Amino acid sequence: MDHEKCFVFEPEDEHPTKKRRIGSDDWINTWKLRKELYEQFWAHQRSKIESVLNRANEETVTKVLGFITSSKAPESSKLPAGLISAGPNIASHGALFRQIATKLGAADATIFVALTSSECSNLKSLLKSLIVKGTTLGDDEEDDAQTPHRKGPKLLNYDLQLLHDHVKQNAIETVVITFQDTEAFDGHVLSETIELFGLWRNRIPFVILFGIATSTDAFQDRLSRSALRCLQGKEFDVVQTDDLFEQVFLTTIDGNERHLWIGPELMSTFLNRQKDHAQNVTEFIDALKYAHMCHFFANSVSILMSTEAHGKVEISRHLCYTLRHLPSFEVCVSSSLNANNTFRESRGFLVPRPDRPPLSMRHYLFDDVALERLLNDTMVYRDTHSFPDMVRALRMIRVILSKMPRYAHHKLSALYTMMIGGNLLDSPMVKEMIAFLKRAPSNVLLEILNDTIGLLVLHQVEDAYYFETRDELQKLINDAKATDAPLRSAFDERNETLRTTVIAKKVELSKQKATLSKNDEAYSQILQRFTARLDEWLVMTLFYPDELMFAEVFIYDIKSPYRAAFSPKTRFAVERALSSPRDYLEYEYDCYDLSEEECEKQEARDAALSAAAPATAIMYQLYLESGALMNASDLYSAYHAILEEKTDDEELIKALFQRSLAELKYMGFIKDTKKKVDHVAKAAWSGL
Amino acid sequence: MLPDEILATLNDRYPCRELQIRSLAALYHQEISSPPTLVIHGPDATGKSSIVKDVLRVSALPHAIVDCRECVTGRHLLERTVASCLDALDAYSDTNFDTSRYSRCENISALAVHLQTILEGRRQFVLAFDGIDKQREPPPTLFSALARFGEILQIPNLSIILTVTVARPRQLHSPGIPHLYFPPYTRDESIRILGLDPPAIFTRAISPSMDYTEEEALEDNAWVWGRFCGVVWDSLAKGAARDIVSFRAICDKLWRPFVSSIDDGTFGTRDFSRLMVAKRGLFQGDDALVDKIIPKTAGEGKKATSHALRDLPYYSKYLLCAAYLASFNPVRQDQVFFLKSHEKKRRRKGGAVTTARASKHRRIPRHLLNPSPFPLDRLLAILHAILPDPPPQVADIQTQIATLTSLRLLQRTGASGDVLDPGCKWRVNFGWDYVQAVGRNVGFEIAEWVSE
Structure with missing residues (x-):
């Protein structure tokens, strides 16, 4: 067994009996329910996300529509052009233009034509598709009336006269033409089209919209000067991907309904991928969907996410068994045993229900009903209190951080990742934030209070403290109206002076606090109370996922399925399969004459170079050893030398040689070269 | 010849083009027969197309004008020509043509045949091809064939006008075709043309209480505008925008920033030299010459x-x-x-060795x-x-x-x-x-x- 890398399992007739704790029946029985749960949870999240996405483009769309309406009256001979800088995220352009199209489709006397680069390789085809799209839109409604009763010969199908006739017949006021993927259009074709539209502008009321992914300057560089002279434009900005991402993220964790939480590992993978590879909200949404699928389809305890299941579905014995073996439950039990025989009642992750006092540990370990009740109560309490409070705390931290120049751009998603990883509360950032608050002048505190109250209203939480504090502060500020400067806290640097005293040739530095004015003192007290309360509240609200009981039920944090599905290692996989085929295929390979160590070291390479290895893998090994140009004859002799061990059949070796060379060529490793006739050139280097 | 008063109105409309208008009016006239082909050439924005159009209009000759820049292919041009001929004749007489006969026109020969049948028995017809050198995908023999239509066809009553930017007589393959040159406007002519309608200095309406009448305002507008145009020509347009359209565009672009100081009362209307010194920055940069889709405002490019x-x-x-x-x-x-x-x-x-070598082969x-x-x-x-x-x-x-x-x-x-x-x-x-x-x-x- 030592020299073998893998073991081929050959089952005998009777199956070995394996102890299975989770009854397979259970697993299969709940499958349907879990699928339903997935659909229910994901549909809910998706609808929330979609509404955010629609809202995000709303503003831009309204502006663009306003621009189109305003350009109906032709003031100048120039073509009105809207440049929509939608950013390099091409996937989101489609949604934006669809929104514009639907809005415009409802408008009267408007033709909307969307042109894509694939159908517009030259001017003629562009005009053809423009005319087809422009004139058939109206045809659907009134097809018979549409026959052109124009006198004279039939027109060519790329003659804009056709569109002109259509516009005249139907009294159309605007012809909106969009170039969604402007970058993909040939600059020359685009210039020619614009010039042509410019000539027809006095007869056909064109308005052009360009979707721009790079920058308007780059776009202008590609157009000819005469085309530029025809255009008169306005630029529209779309919501930045970063901001949109934050909004979408917030909406996924916000709300009082139960939903799946993404764990720290997976979340930071999401965020890193966003930053490094694809700045794209749809990617995130897909990833989130995949996480939901993984959680519900592959985790049997996910069934407990159901809000109704506890009433209807009996939690089976197996499930109770599983619950008791969840690591989070075990941690809770052991920590509570250390304290006293009941669960510790802090940080809101246990069930403060007055009618049901916490039972002793023993109950939960042996009584299924008690366990079930505990689970249910915990989940409900979290949905209604812990999680919304946590989100509110995050947003509040975000509000305060935005006042600090150093952390002004810190994202909520990053805060969330830190929080769920259990690093937020002890992070230097939060400590700095508290220190900052202690020194904050009154105007900053007032802003923070106002924002906090806004959050309270948004989350529909009632907390009189903040309102009272604000009123008190406002009163104090009004009293101190005599000076315009904001009130300073006792810890403010400006209230400290550094004093130097020289005593017996020794210099002593001492800090001295200036005496505070009455108002400042009052303000300092308000501030201190506020800070202390906030600090306390944050400690209560922000929790570690490790400490959460039954965290496995509602937190999903496994990276590998996500990685395999979203960022596969394609090139690496091919290279690995070719360089160590024995990891995948079984074949005889002997290294008896080598010592054990040498054997291990040389194994991978020699295994691939042995005659028994697949023909292409041998060729790949030779390929790796050679330089940029390979002589085919040398290659063949080396190949022949290896395969000699296996067969004497010259014909067969030749055939295998041809085939493996052809396969390498097919996979793009080698190509023909003009430099030397009898050579092949390397086209791919391994490890890139 | 056309009556003098009509010529005078045309001259008013197109100043500095008396010679060209007179020649055209003499050539295209009801009573005398016109040359079979005339080439009109001259740089952009010298009034070629508009003057041809207006002269033909006032001459009351049946005519058709084809804008070649609108035609996407050679065939498009030919079919457009036939169609506009039919349209023009329709407008002049009530004869109904059987349009189905002319539905196809693939090449120059077909055009010749069609024109022959259409113009059979008509007195005179002018066909103008505007900007024919800008035609996309023209048939190779387009120029020479059009130039010789008068010879090869049995239609002496057809006269063709070709408008081009640069005359290339060799392309026409036939000698003796009359050319008419539209020279670019000189400095004085350009400024005179622009001076015809000076824009207003003041954006606000003049209140009657002020000691400043409408007439005075108009006079000041014309005075400042005239001198301003001269300055623009000398500083920018002479080198970079000599044709009247782009000259006008630059003047329009710079006018508002230039007179804003008069508008807000910093300078008087006649303080031209002081205004010039204050606003000299406008004429030193080339910002006005660069075409932009979006009118430029400060700091936009960086964003x-x-x-x-x-x-x-x-x-x-x-x-x-x-x-x-x-x-x-x-x-x-x-x-x-x-x-x-x-x-x-x-x-x-790096260091001295490389620089020595670099200087050897530049x-x-x-x-x-x-x-x-x-x-x-x-x-x-x-x-x-x-x-x-x-x-x-x-x-x-x-x-x-x-x-x-x-x-x-x-x-x-x-x-x-x-x-x-x-x-x-x-x-x-x-x-x-x-x-x-x-x-x-x-x-x-x-x-x-x-x-x-």
Whole structure:
């Protein structure tokens, strides 16, 4: 067994009996329910996300529509052009233009034509598709009336006269033409089209919209000067991907309904991928969907996410068994045993229900009903209190951080990742934030209070403290109206002076606090109370996922399925399969004459170079050893030398040689070269 | 000849074109027969098309004008010609044509036949091709055939006008065709034409209480505008915008900023020299000459690039840098720049030796040349070399290359359209300034890696 890398399992007739704790029946029985749960949870999240996405483009769309309406009256001979800088995220352009199209489709006397680069390789085809799209839109409604009763010969199908006739017949006021993927259009074709539209502008009321992914300057560089002279434009900005991402993220964790939480590992993978590879909200949404699928389809305890299941579905014995073996439950039990025989009642992750006092540990370990009740109560309490409070705390931290120049751009998603990883509360950032608050002048505190109250209203939480504090502060500020400067806290640097005293040739530095004015003192007290309360509240609200009981039920944090599905290692996989085929295929390979160590070291390479290895893998090994140009004859002799061990059949070796060379060529490793006739050139280097 | 008063109105409308109007009016007239072909040539914006149009209109001759720039192909032009001839004749007489006969017109010969049948028995017909040298995909014999229509056809009553920018008599393949030249306007003529309708200085309406009447305002407008046009011509337009349209565009563009000081009362209307000194900056830069889609306001250009930069992912930015290096660094220097073991050698190099050699053969700096194509693996290898941490070997990198290609920042070159072709090469489609900004955005100073 030592020299073998893998073991081929050959089952005998009777199956070995394996102890299975989770009854397979259970697993299969709940499958349907879990699928339903997935659909229910994901549909809910998706609808929330979609509404955010629609809202995000709303503003831009309204502006663009306003621009189109305003350009109906032709003031100048120039073509009105809207440049929509939608950013390099091409996937989101489609949604934006669809929104514009639907809005415009409802408008009267408007033709909307969307042109894509694939159908517009030259001017003629562009005009053809423009005319087809422009004139058939109206045809659907009134097809018979549409026959052109124009006198004279039939027109060519790329003659804009056709569109002109259509516009005249139907009294159309605007012809909106969009170039969604402007970058993909040939600059020359685009210039020619614009010039042509410019000539027809006095007869056909064109308005052009360009979707721009790079920058308007780059776009202008590609157009000819005469085309530029025809255009008169306005630029529209779309919501930045970063901001949109934050909004979408917030909406996924916000709300009082139960939903799946993404764990720290997976979340930071999401965020890193966003930053490094694809700045794209749809990617995130897909990833989130995949996480939901993984959680519900592959985790049997996910069934407990159901809000109704506890009433209807009996939690089976197996499930109770599983619950008791969840690591989070075990941690809770052991920590509570250390304290006293009941669960510790802090940080809101246990069930403060007055009618049901916490039972002793023993109950939960042996009584299924008690366990079930505990689970249910915990989940409900979290949905209604812990999680919304946590989100509110995050947003509040975000509000305060935005006042600090150093952390002004810190994202909520990053805060969330830190929080769920259990690093937020002890992070230097939060400590700095508290220190900052202690020194904050009154105007900053007032802003923070106002924002906090806004959050309270948004989350529909009632907390009189903040309102009272604000009123008190406002009163104090009004009293101190005599000076315009904001009130300073006792810890403010400006209230400290550094004093130097020289005593017996020794210099002593001492800090001295200036005496505070009455108002400042009052303000300092308000501030201190506020800070202390906030600090306390944050400690209560922000929790570690490790400490959460039954965290496995509602937190999903496994990276590998996500990685395999979203960022596969394609090139690496091919290279690995070719360089160590024995990891995948079984074949005889002997290294008896080598010592054990040498054997291990040389194994991978020699295994691939042995005659028994697949023909292409041998060729790949030779390929790796050679330089940029390979002589085919040398290659063949080396190949022949290896395969000699296996067969004497010259014909067969030749055939295998041809085939493996052809396969390498097919996979793009080698190509023909003009430099030397009898050579092949390397086209791919391994490890890139 | 046309009556004098009509000529006078035309002259009023098109100042400084008396000679051309008179010649045209003499040539195209009801009573005398016109030349079979006339070539009108002159630079852009010298009034060729408008004057031809108006002279033909007042001459009351049956005529058709075809705008060649609107025709996408040669066939389009021919069919358009036939159609406009029919339309024109329809407007002049009530004869109903059987249009189905003329539905197709593939080539010049067909056009000749059609024209012959259409114009059979008519007295006179003028056919003007406007801007025929701008025609897209013209048939090869278009010019010479049109020039000889008068000879080959049995229709002596057809006269053709060809409007072109530059006359090339050899293209016409027949001697003795009359040409009419529309010279560009001189400085004085341009300023006179622009001076016909001076824009207002004051944006607000003149209140009756002020000691300033409408007539005075008009007079001041004309005075300031005239001198202003002179200054614009001398400083900018003489060199860069000599034709009347672009001259007018520049004047319009600069007028508001120029007179804003008069408008807000800083200067009087006749303080032209002081105003000139105060606003001399306007005439020193070339901002007014650069065409922009969006009227430029301060600080706009910078925002656009930074916006595009911010949304690109981290690895895409490095990919762009790597692609630039692959395009502009020669392959044989890759070892010097990107192999870690060669670092010492590279430090040692440089100094006096290279400058002496460089002066011997004067080479153009590489960044001014076209980007050279590179294979994909070279790009990936350079990416590995320049990244501070090795990138993961995932498909995301390839996806980003595809995205950059669809943004046209990277371009696939080579004749083969096969996507899977391993020999396919790539090329960058952006310049030094852009890549420098991209590099700085991720803290990568690209100047250190580019070979001189």
